[in-house]
Amino acid sequence: MKQGWPVNEELFTGDTLSTLEIDTVLVEYDGPKVALWKGANDVLALGVVADEDETSVRWLLASTERVELDGMLLGALSVRDALTKHDALVCDVERDGKPTAAWRADWSRIPEDFLPSRGALLPSAVRQQFLTSPAADRGHSMRIASVASPASHKLEFTEYANVLTAHQSLWTAGAQALSDKDGRHRGSVKKYIKQRSVMYASAEHAGSFEVEIFPADKDTFAQVGDLVQRITRASDDAEALVNLLRPLQRRFAMAYAKYLDVIDKRGLNVLTRWDGSATFMGTGTARRVRLAVLEAQSMGDDGEEFTLVGQFVSFNKNDRKFKFYDSEAEEEVDGVVEPDLELDDVKVGATTYKIEVTAFPDLQGAEEALILTALVEHDPQAPLKLTPSP
Amino acid sequence: MTALTSEWPEHFPACCPPDVAPDVSGEVFRLVMADPPSETDTKSYLELGKGGKGRECLRAGLSCAKTREHLEELRALPTLKGCKIAAATLTPDHGKMMQTGAAGHHTLWLRASVLPEARAMFRVVA
Numbered sequence: 001m002k003q004g005w006p007v008n009e010e011l012f013t014g015d016t017l018s019t020l021e022i023d024t025v026l027v028e029y030d031g032p033k034v035a036l037w038k039g040a041n042d043v044l045a046l047g048v049v050a051d052e053d054e055t056s057v058r059w060l061l062a063s064t065e066r067v068e069l070d071g072m073l074l075g076a077l078s079v080r081d082a083l084t085k086h087d088a089l090v091c092d093v094e095r096d097g098k099p100t101a102a103w104r105a106d107w108s109r110i111p112e113d114f115l116p117s118r119g120a121l122l123p124s125a126v127r128q129q130f131l132t133s134p135a136a137d138r139g140h141s142m143r144i145a146s147v148a149s150p151a152s153h154k155l156e157f158t159e160y161a162n163v164l165t166a167h168q169s170l171w172t173a174g175a176q177a178l179s180d181k182d183g184r185h186r187g188s189v190k191k192y193i194k195q196r197s198v199m200y201a202s203a204e205h206a207g208s209f210e211v212e213i214f215p216a217d218k219d220t221f222a223q224v225g226d227l228v229q230r231i232t233r234a235s236d237d238a239e240a241l242v243n244l245l246r247p248l249q250r251r252f253a254m255a256y257a258k259y260l261d262v263i264d265k266r267g268l269n270v271l272t273r274w275d276g277s278a279t280f281m282g283t284g285t286a287r288r289v290r291l292a293v294l295e296a297q298s299m300g301d302d303g304e305e306f307t308l309v310g311q312f313v314s315f316n317k318n319d320r321k322f323k324f325y326d327s328e329a330e331e332e333v334d335g336v337v338e339p340d341l342e343l344d345d346v347k348v349g350a351t352t353y354k355i356e357v358t359a360f361p362d363l364q365g366a367e368e369a370l371i372l373t374a375l376v377e378h379d380p381q382a383p384l385k386l387t388p389s390p
Numbered sequence: 391m392t393a394l395t396s397e398w399p400e401h402f403p404a405c406c407p408p409d410v411a412p413d414v415s416g417e418v419f420r421l422v423m424a425d426p427p428s429e430t431d432t433k434s435y436l437e438l439g440k441g442g443k444g445r446e447c448l449r450a451g452l453s454c455a456k457t458r459e460h461l462e463e464l465r466a467l468p469t470l471k472g473c474k475i476a477a478a479t480l481t482p483d484h485g486k487m488m489q490t491g492a493a494g495h496h497t498l499w500l501r502a503s504v505l506p507e508a509r510a511m512f513r514v515v516a
Contacts, residue, residue: 025491025492026492027464027467027492027494027495028453028491028492028495029421029453029464029470029495030435030440030453031435031440032492033464033467033469033470034467048467048468049467049468049469050468050469051468051469052469054439054440079466079467095440096444113468113471114468115468116466116467116468117466117467117471120463120466120467121463123460123463123464123493123494124459124460124463124494125460125493125494126492126493126494128493129493
């Protein structure tokens with residue numbers, strides 16, 4: 001084998017080695033190069049040949065779920081991202097296929113030469129073969145798997161609600177960003193955009209936690225999906241990511257960061273599919289991609305300014321924090337008053353205001369920080385409206 | 391039938407290549423380490439004594455691809471990153487080739503009469 005392997009790691013022993021065998025070869029050239037391995041209890045592992053010599057082949061293995069395999073076959077998940085989400089299992093296999101030794105290794109210590117290139121997908125011939133199979137024909141759908149309980153397909157109600165909400169917010173923000181290429185629109189999402197980006201579900205595919213999606217507008221769904229896919233693929237390239245995000249509204253970057261935050265904190269794998277395309281995000285990569293998106297968004301950025309119309313739900317004179325009901329978007333937003341802005345008597349709930357805010361990314365909390373820079377009473381005769389309509 | 395079209399290398403196992411394998415025709419692509427390709431670059435695993443036991447007919451052939459693009463994608467994998475892509479324009483007189491195993495992978499079986507010239511058939515293109 002070549003030099004540079006972190007060989008002084010914990011040696012993994014036990015009966016597990018004897019149960020390991022190749023289940024399906026995904027890529028081969030002068031022997032298998034990428035394969036699905038099966039171990040005890042039919043646990044699947046993705047394996048990539050990292051090194052070899054005259055007598056043995058060295059594989060990198062990582063446990064894999066079906067949703068991740070489908071993500072790779074649909075071109076939504078790179079081989080490297082599918083492989084490097086947990087600690088590596090490095091396994092030496094004799095030329096006759098018998099595993100002889102294995103040990104755990106930290107991915108960060110494995111030299112780049114022994115890893116698949118960043119962003120590289122399974123070969124197009126492999127993906128094309130999958131697209132022609134019955135398993136690929138799932139229409140518009142969203143499969144959610146919990147890392148904590150992949151076999152049972154059980155999700156907490158809160159996990160389910162949070163990821164669906166974040167998913168809808170992301171698609172709405174994407175539709176708004178794509179319709180406003182010159183970036184002149186500020187503030188709330190336009191109602192016709194909301195209507196076109198709404199997604200409905202009426203059933204789950206039997207035997208899985210896969211939701212069948214009925215988008216209000218299939219073209220909008222596909223365009224936003226393609227956008228999310230491009231940004232995910234660019235997450236390893238800071239310059240490419242900045243160039244992709246620059247013409248889009250900050251709302252989209254924030255919605256995407258929020259979506260990734262939900263996936264990361266809830267430990268989920270989510271595969272969204274439509275017309276042979278897909279986006280995948282798993283807990284193993286969500287944190288990395290989220291930070292890349294937020295940092296790209298903040299590069300040389302002085303914040304995004306926009307105007308909201310509505311009423312204050314709360315206003316704290318001491319810490320200068322507020323909650324404001326945006327009557328156009330029909331949602332509440334949180335913010336803080338700019339230090340230099342002096343405010344006399346802010347009326348809570350009784351008066352409609354037009355406020356100017358500047359939004360900055362918050363790298364810690366994945367939420368936008370809204371800074372109130374100006375306000376004016378908009379229409380003192382406007383009806384009182386503190387909560388959104390049901 | 392002439393000797394050219396009926397003779398396979400002695401190290402091929404019986405009934406190899408398979409009867410269903412079609413004659414090779416057109417451009418064929420292979421990953422090689424050297425430019426120009428070395429002797430090792432065009433020797434099969436069976437000739438090199440690699441690949442373990444079983445699947446002897448496959449190991450008697452050479453891994454190839456019908457498209458350059460497929461090999462360009464394979465070069466993202468660790469053990470293939472440093473490889474060059476070589477191409478050869480072949481005819482039925484050279485041998486047989488068919489898709490085997492994973493999608494995109496083909497096995498090329500060269501006839502005994504052309505096997506000594508295998509290295510010269512391929513030229514590096516990328």
